[in-house]
Amino acid sequence: MEAPRTCGGALRKAKPLTGALGLAMSVLVASACSGSAGPAEGAASPPPATRVTASASASAPSSAPGTPWTLGRYQPLWPFRSADEVRTWQAAYRSGGHQPWRLSPEETALAFVRHLGFKAIDRVTGRVVGGDDAHIAVGRRGSEGPRPAAVLHLVRLGHGADAPWEVVGTDDKDLTLTIPSYGSAVSSPVTVGGSVTGVDESLRVAVHQVSSASAIGEFCCVSAGGFPGSPGKWSAKVPFRAGSDPVLVIVVSTGGHVADVERFAVTGVRKA
Numbered sequence: 001m002e003a004p005r006t007c008g009g010a011l012r013k014a015k016p017l018t019g020a021l022g023l024a025m026s027v028l029v030a031s032a033c034s035g036s037a038g039p040a041e042g043a044a045s046p047p048p049a050t051r052v053t054a055s056a057s058a059s060a061p062s063s064a065p066g067t068p069w070t071l072g073r074y075q076p077l078w079p080f081r082s083a084d085e086v087r088t089w090q091a092a093y094r095s096g097g098h099q100p101w102r103l104s105p106e107e108t109a110l111a112f113v114r115h116l117g118f119k120a121i122d123r124v125t126g127r128v129v130g131g132d133d134a135h136i137a138v139g140r141r142g143s144e145g146p147r148p149a150a151v152l153h154l155v156r157l158g159h160g161a162d163a164p165w166e167v168v169g170t171d172d173k174d175l176t177l178t179i180p181s182y183g184s185a186v187s188s189p190v191t192v193g194g195s196v197t198g199v200d201e202s203l204r205v206a207v208h209q210v211s212s213a214s215a216i217g218e219f220c221c222v223s224a225g226g227f228p229g230s231p232g233k234w235s236a237k238v239p240f241r242a243g244s245d246p247v248l249v250i251v252v253s254t255g256g257h258v259a260d261v262e263r264f265a266v267t268g269v270r271k272a
Contacts, residue, residue, distance in 0.1 A: 069247070074155060074168040075183050075268030077249050078112045081210050086157045086164060093162055102164040105134035109152045112167045113138055116208060116251055117215075118261045121149050132156035132163070135171060140259055150264050172265045174198065177252045179235070185272040188217065188242075192250060193235035194265070201225050201254045205238050209245035216240045216248075246271055 069082045079102070080086050092098035101107035106124045113121045125148040126137035133155055139148040151171040156163045169182065172194075179193035180186050192205050201224050207217035217240025226232030238250075248271055253264035 070183075071155060071157070071166070071168065073183075075247050075270070076166055077169065077247065077266070077268045078115060078167045078210055079108070080157060080164070080166055081245060081247065083157075089164060090158055090160075090162055103162060105129060105136050105154045105165045108154060108165040108167065109136040109138055112152065116206075116249075116264075116266075118149075118253070118264065120259050121261060121264075126151070134165065140262075142258070147259075147262070149262060150266075169268060170265050174231070175252065175254060175263045175265050176231075177250060177265045177267045180250070180267070180269055182267050183270065185270045186248070187272040189237045189239040190217075190250070190269075191235065191237050192252065193233065194252065195226065195231035195233055196224050196254060197226050197228055197231045198254065199225050200257075201232075201234075202256050203234055203236070203252055203254050205236050206251045206253075207238060207240040207243075208249040208251060209243045209247070211245050212243070216243050243271055 069076050076082075080089070089099065089102065093100065093102075101111065106127065110122065110124065120140045121138050123139060123141070123146055124136055125139040125146040128135045133153075135151050135153055137148045137151045139146050139150075141147070152167055153169045153171055154165045154167050157166050158164065174197040176194040176196070177192065178195070180190060190207070196203065202220075203222040203224060204220040205218070205222070206215040208215050217238050219236050219238040222234050222236045224232045224234035240248075248269050249266055250269060251264060251266045253261045255262040
């Protein structure tokens with residue numbers, strides 16, 4: 001779950017917190033750098049899991065139409081939907097240098113944020129990268145410096161030095177999305193929920209898929225709040241139109257105090 005880039009790199013993204021998450025969070029406000037990733041395209045709190053290696057993901061078979069492609073315990077959230085798509089991109093890159101930003105966990109993370117429509121979140125604020133696992137903190141400009149909004153977890157897919165990166169979730173702390181569970185099958189409307197720390201939070205929930213430029217379902221807004229050590233619970237029911245992709249991305253975001261989106265979390269689910 002890692003990779004390289006010009007402004008830094010990061011690693012990991014699944015719910016197995018502890019050492020990895022602690023390290024990822026420790027660098028949240030470390031080095032901030034402006035993001036200029038590739039074209040916008042279109043994350044989640046997975047359960048405790050073992051890191052996915054490049055060789056393991058590379059050996060994943062092609063998925064039959066409508067069948068979720070899984071990376072061990074991880075869900076392929078963005079930008080690739082299948083092993084075939086990874087191989088197609090690698091062939092294009094090797095022959096003509098197509099979309100080199102996919103080799104950077106930072107650039108891939110920022111492009112994913114643009115896919116979600118979070119325009120103000122435009123920089124990397126921290127990174128932890130190790131081998132094929134990366135945890136990239138992304139955020140926005142603040143009056144007192146960069147403000148982290150989320151830590152994205154990415155893993156590398158395929159063989160060789162040109163194995164690209166895939167978003168598989170987020171490392172969540174003050175804002176969590178735990179319902180539905182990571183990798184579960186859902187239908188419309190989907191019941192979502194989690195916890196949040198903060199005062200007068202207004203939560204917006206959206207359902208995305210790789211093949212759509214905008215959300216295929218949305219709910220606004222849920223009022224909630226809580227304090228460190230005693231976060232408030234939140235829940236909502238979100239309708240969404242039939243998607244063509246087998247894997248869907250559910251995103252919860254909060255903001256309104258100083259920016260439209262100040263924090264967000266994502267989870268990956270399968271279409272029932």
